[in-house]
Amino acid sequence: MRQMDPCPDEMKHNGMKHNGMEDIGTDIMDRVLSAAAAYDPARFTPGDVRAALDADECSPEDFAALLSPAAVPFLEEIAQKARLETKKRFGNSVFLFTPLYISNYCENFCVYCGFNHKNRIARSRLDGEGIEREMKAIAESGLLELLILTGESRKMSDVAYIGEACEVARRYFKVVGLEVYPMNSSEYAFLHRHGADFVTVFQETYDPERYKELHPAGRKRIFPWRFNAQERAILGGMRGVGFAALLGLADFRKDAYATGMHAYLVQRKYPQAEISLSCPRLRPVRGDSALPPTRIGVVELFQVICAYRLFMPFAGITISSRESARFRDHVVDIAATKISAGVDVGIGGRTGRASGDEQFEIDDGRSVSEIRDMLLLRSLQPVMSEYIYV
Amino acid sequence: MEEKRDLLMLGGHAFTSRFILGSGKFSLALVKAAVEHAGAQIVTLALRRANPGGADNILDYIPEGVTLLPNTSGARNATEAVRIARFSRELGCGDFVKIEVIHDSKYLLPDNGETIKATETLAGEGFIVMPYMFPDLNAARDLVNAGAACVMPLAAPIGSNKGLCGREFIQILIDEIDVPIIVDAGIGRPSQACEAMEMGADAIMANTAIATAKDIPAMAQAFKKAVDAGRTAWLSGLGRVLQKGADPSSPLTGFLSGEREAV
Amino acid sequence: MITVNGCRIDLSEGNRNLSDCLDAQGYRTDRVVVVLNEVVVRRNAYSSVILKDGDVMEVLHFVGGG
Numbered sequence: 001m002r003q004m005d006p007c008p009d010e011m012k013h014n015g016m017k018h019n020g021m022e023d024i025g026t027d028i029m030d031r032v033l034s035a036a037a038a039y040d041p042a043r044f045t046p047g048d049v050r051a052a053l054d055a056d057e058c059s060p061e062d063f064a065a066l067l068s069p070a071a072v073p074f075l076e077e078i079a080q081k082a083r084l085e086t087k088k089r090f091g092n093s094v095f096l097f098t099p100l101y102i103s104n105y106c107e108n109f110c111v112y113c114g115f116n117h118k119n120r121i122a123r124s125r126l127d128g129e130g131i132e133r134e135m136k137a138i139a140e141s142g143l144l145e146l147l148i149l150t151g152e153s154r155k156m157s158d159v160a161y162i163g164e165a166c167e168v169a170r171r172y173f174k175v176v177g178l179e180v181y182p183m184n185s186s187e188y189a190f191l192h193r194h195g196a197d198f199v200t201v202f203q204e205t206y207d208p209e210r211y212k213e214l215h216p217a218g219r220k221r222i223f224p225w226r227f228n229a230q231e232r233a234i235l236g237g238m239r240g241v242g243f244a245a246l247l248g249l250a251d252f253r254k255d256a257y258a259t260g261m262h263a264y265l266v267q268r269k270y271p272q273a274e275i276s277l278s279c280p281r282l283r284p285v286r287g288d289s290a291l292p293p294t295r296i297g298v299v300e301l302f303q304v305i306c307a308y309r310l311f312m313p314f315a316g317i318t319i320s321s322r323e324s325a326r327f328r329d330h331v332v333d334i335a336a337t338k339i340s341a342g343v344d345v346g347i348g349g350r351t352g353r354a355s356g357d358e359q360f361e362i363d364d365g366r367s368v369s370e371i372r373d374m375l376l377l378r379s380l381q382p383v384m385s386e387y388i389y390v
Numbered sequence: 391m392e393e394k395r396d397l398l399m400l401g402g403h404a405f406t407s408r409f410i411l412g413s414g415k416f417s418l419a420l421v422k423a424a425v426e427h428a429g430a431q432i433v434t435l436a437l438r439r440a441n442p443g444g445a446d447n448i449l450d451y452i453p454e455g456v457t458l459l460p461n462t463s464g465a466r467n468a469t470e471a472v473r474i475a476r477f478s479r480e481l482g483c484g485d486f487v488k489i490e491v492i493h494d495s496k497y498l499l500p501d502n503g504e505t506i507k508a509t510e511t512l513a514g515e516g517f518i519v520m521p522y523m524f525p526d527l528n529a530a531r532d533l534v535n536a537g538a539a540c541v542m543p544l545a546a547p548i549g550s551n552k553g554l555c556g557r558e559f560i561q562i563l564i565d566e567i568d569v570p571i572i573v574d575a576g577i578g579r580p581s582q583a584c585e586a587m588e589m590g591a592d593a594i595m596a597n598t599a600i601a602t603a604k605d606i607p608a609m610a611q612a613f614k615k616a617v618d619a620g621r622t623a624w625l626s627g628l629g630r631v632l633q634k635g636a637d638p639s640s641p642l643t644g645f646l647s648g649e650r651e652a653v
Numbered sequence: 654m655i656t657v658n659g660c661r662i663d664l665s666e667g668n669r670n671l672s673d674c675l676d677a678q679g680y681r682t683d684r685v686v687v688v689l690n691e692v693v694v695r696r697n698a699y700s701s702v703i704l705k706d707g708d709v710m711e712v713l714h715f716v717g718g719g
Contacts, residue, residue: 075646271566327645329646412719415719418717435716439658440713447714477688527716
């Protein structure tokens with residue numbers, strides 16, 4: 001029998017050559033994919049979970065055990081330990097930020113996403129004036145950290161355009177992060193010079209076959225180009241990088257394991273980089289066709305977040321507004337360190353000039369002051385920024 | 391099921407012994423017995439001016455098949471270490487070298503900066519470089535990037551037999567560095583060698599602890615047993631330590647039961 | 654006159670050849686490395702090297718060390 005190639009053509013680096021895509025010659029993707037392929041969540045026993053909880057240093061093997069079904073009955077103990085680790089590193093600080101979508105034009109065809117090129121949604125892109133107007137409104141809420149997002153269109157939101165948005169953002173905010181399409185290290189360097197210092201790229205799923213099904217066309221189809229974005233961002237001078245799988249697209253345990261391993265190996269290779277993890281779950285979107293989500297319940301989501309914390313005690317963990325207020329309130333007191341507030345995932349909505357539709361439905365729509373009050377009520381310290389740009 | 395052999399890999403060479411024996415401060419007559427009792431497959435040597443008159447040479451006392459690891463003792467900077475390493479290789483005993491750069495005659499602490507420079511040069515010339523260093527994470531990373539085959543942090547000042555003074559910092563190297571960590575210098579007792587191996591060190595090197603024992607071959611054997619025991623303990627996964635005062639506070643997961651499902 | 658490991662030695666017809674010089678002093682050529690004026694001399698070249706006045710030579714071998 002012919003052995004299945006775990007890495008189809010689109011998954012290999014040679015797919016990048018003809019698209020001006022930089023190949024930095026890294027082996028991290030191969031290492032993560034082979035580790036994920038070898039990960040069998042069903043193999044772990046309660047004894048493995050016990051050993052993982054007792055270990056001083058959480059190894060990749062311990063992490064795998066903590067993500068397994070065998071760990072679910074230990075969730076209370078896992079949560080206690082996660083909370084202890086979070087408090088050790090971060091005290092009671094919780095960081096606040098908000099996303100700003102400046103364009104929702106997209107050239108990708110991700111079957112699970114509201115911005116899918118095929119979807120007939122209202123498309124829009126803020127001009128310089130619109131960007132300034134929205135940022136000013138956000139800054140007035142007291143926030144000092146902004147995450148700039150675009151749909152993935154190099155045509156409608158080119159690097160220069162994103163750079164201009166960064167320039168405006170640096171006047172209003174102390175921390176500027178980006179969640180945009182993957183680019184070359186020289187382009188990341190350009191955006192860093194214009195004020196951005198953090199880059200988040202969601203790999204969506206680390207299962208190459210599933211990735212191919214979910215991304216039937218467009219630049220995003222080229223898996224390694226996306227996979228190595230964090231490394232290119234670091235090479236471009238960014239201070240920190242964020243990782244995530246969109247949990248629910250494939251086997252969430254395997255995807256969570258691969259996400260952790262990806263972040264772990266990048267941290268070991270670039271110890272200077274700040275590492276953060278996000279834990280988005282698949283949400284209903286416009287144009288959501290017959291895509292049956294691989295379900296992940298709140299209990300499992302909570303397990304993933306706690307496992308991330310124990311595996312990478314130093315990493316920032318962001319909790320999405322896709323989740324309920326109640327869930328978020330508890331998770332920031334246990335494992336997460338960053339929470340979005342006053343969220344709008346459409347275009348122009350903060351100044352009453354909504355012109356583009358949303359990427360997904362949010363659940364927690366609380367304002368910055370509501371989130372701040374919640375944190376204070378729980379004896380947590382809302383922190384707007386503790387950052388230096390150099 | 392086939393059992394995997396537990397090998398120490400250095401520069402593409404495989405070793406089953408995880409105890410490296412230093413041969414200093416010995417009488418030549420005891421070297422062979424010490425090597426054999428220690429089960430050592432690697433023995434360190436130093437390069438010095440030869441004596442005229444065809445006197446006994448240490449190579450005559452080292453059993454066949456043992457890998458020789460010349461050190462660069464006497465070097466005060468990277469340039470001198472590189473010269474000593476090159477001279478040593480001319481003796482035809484292989485490509486291994488232990489870099490040791492010391493320009494402090496009171497504490498004999500290694501100079502990490504010069505050691506990194508020497509590592510880069512010698513690794514580029516095809517040496518299998520084993521740098522002796524002060525346990526500093528940044529320096530260890532630089533050594534790995536410079537091409538080191540392993541990192542050899544000291545446990546305590548050389549020859550002091552004081553044991554694992556740098557425990558916490560060696561643990562950090564074990565946790566963070568992807569090449570073998572060989573704890574070298576300062577290990578004074580078999581129990582300390584065992585402890586370092588339990589922590590996850592890949593091998594131990596000792597010299598003075600054995601050379602200054604009353605019965606040298608017997609102490610060599612005690613070290614072998616301690617290193618083996620520590621290794622086995624590490625591979626078995628140490629049992630847990632109960633934290634004093636661990637106190638199950640109010641449940642953190644209660645909120646999950648009331649959580650409505652969004653999807 | 655040459656210097657070998659710090660000692661002055663007179664050159665004569667009997668030791669002008671490097672190989673002869675090492676033999677005369679009883680060095681075991683299979684156990685030493687020779688550095689002549691800062692340059693290593695390979696073993697197979699010993700017999701073809703002629704020493705000259707003022708040469709500085711180091712003859713090194715392994716000893717016990719940690």
